[in-house]
Amino acid sequence: MKVLVPVKRVIDYNVKVRVKADGSGVDLANVKMSMNPFDEIAVEEAIRLKEKGLATEVVVVSIGVKQAQETLRNALAMGADRAILIEATADVHQDIEPLAVAKLLAAVVKEEGPGLVLCGKQAIDNDLNATGQMLAALLGWAQGTFVSEVALDGDAAKVTREVDGGLQQISVKLPAVLTVDLRLNEPRYASLPNIMKAKAKPLATKTPADYGVDVSPRLTVIKTAEPAGRKAGVKVGSVDELIAKLKDEAGVI
């Protein structure tokens, strides 16, 4: 079984995000970019499936600017076998919207025929949490979202989902789209020998036109603003005072 893992190049999670002076978005000039951490977890899971002999090939795909090639190389260095880059824009500030991404991925799925798509539950830049669900809908496949455990079982996957009330276990029929959550695994380091080998692995470059998909934006960003700064707290003199404030002012106990 082939596993397809879409990966997104996003602002590194360690970077202090700054809004552009004109409010049109986040400033990405000279900012460190990395693989979306949830996608890294998806890549790790796919590689583990391959190591367990449950998957035969791990194909990673990224949609965005040509620099996303670095993100794909990273996935190859972790252990993915092959990469596809769909160059959808030359502007690092243009975010390709989930529906366009899902349509492109659906086209890739038709071409590649994977038995499983593992995605990050959301990208840490726009936090939309939509692509995996849209992809499943477009394909008419089963979906499991917010996945913290995966066990393949014949033509089904038993997955544990992190839901508001706790953990939910469901069985989804394959082929399926699974969107993975933080606690699924701890991604490995791209090892030095694998980094050296990554260059030799195939990386195909495509455009949205190759798949007949229109990626022009349907949403308009009106304004981007920094979140309001937190107000300073108050110091309390005693435990009694704290309890009184929690009771009377905050009303939480």
Added chain:
Amino acid sequence: MDFGLTEEQTMIVETTRAFVETELYPHELAVERSGHLPLELIRELQQKAMAAGLYAANMPVEVGGAGLDTLSWLLYEKELGRANYALHWTCVARPSNILLAGNEEQRERYLMPCIRGETWDCLAMTEPGAGSDLRGMKASARPDGDDWILNGTKHFISHADLAGFAIVFVATGEEDTPRGPKKKITAFFVDKGTPGFTVRDGYRNVSHRGYTNAVLEFDECRVNKRQILGEVHKGFEVANSWLGATRLQVASTCLGRAERALGHALSYAAERRQFGQQIGKFQGISFKLADMAMELKAAELLTREAAWKYDQGTVTEADMSMAKLKATEVLAMIADEAIQIHGGMGLMDELPLERIWRDARVERIWEGTSEIQRHIISRELLRPLGA
């Protein structure tokens, strides 16, 4: 001229830094405070470093290394160099290149166990009476049938307590040269436990806490001629062919620590407020930061250029000495200024600055003092002029 890093080099930097920050930083304070690196911790971190392909990555692919070009290797050294020395040197060991000079049997017996993390190597050259003037060494060996008998004392021998064997350089004769008599040197592998070979604890060191040094004593210590590394009387030739780039390694680890110190100085200057503004807005602080960043870049460019020339086969002794000299002196400056920017807090061991400052001191001494490096550089300038 291309000053950029390749995709692979960028990934090597990222992977090594992630490892250093996630796996090594959390143990630094305990090692610094106790001056001790527990064996269980070494074993645990070695396993992780091996899984990440970082262990012995300086070695060629055919013996299990990563097969890096010189610049890539030095980028990896730089990231490792950010951390406490004992942690990165012991748990992410880079066996000495000189082990590659060994014959088939010696590689199997000494190099491979180091690459597999089963033991460590150590190099013994320095003596109480022979530092920069290595030819002045007194330790000697005399032939006896198929064996050689070693006598003498070595000191400042790094991590000899952990090492399973030592590569020992001793005088095996003397030759007359136009500049007077000159000692002939031979390198021997000497196993721990060989009768007549004793390893004693060395000195307490201001720099690199947890990274020990030892005194090695040889008293009628008998080793077979199969233990000779290279040829008899050719010890310096072996050292010169295989240890040339260690100056660049020292330079790189210093650059890593300097970059870490500068990072702390920058964040502090941007966050700390005094007299109603961020202290980075005061010219007294901001100009320091500008100089620190500029000097670091200059040092890094010297090292990168030397690395590039090393692979081209055009590197000179002066290139490597300049890189080592500049990087070690820049580290001292940046560590000192980073502390100045932090004020009193910079001296407390909750931050890594006080130890980076202490650790910086040895770098201008070992692997050739700053004075020796200046001598090498000026000699290369003057020799063509007959001076």
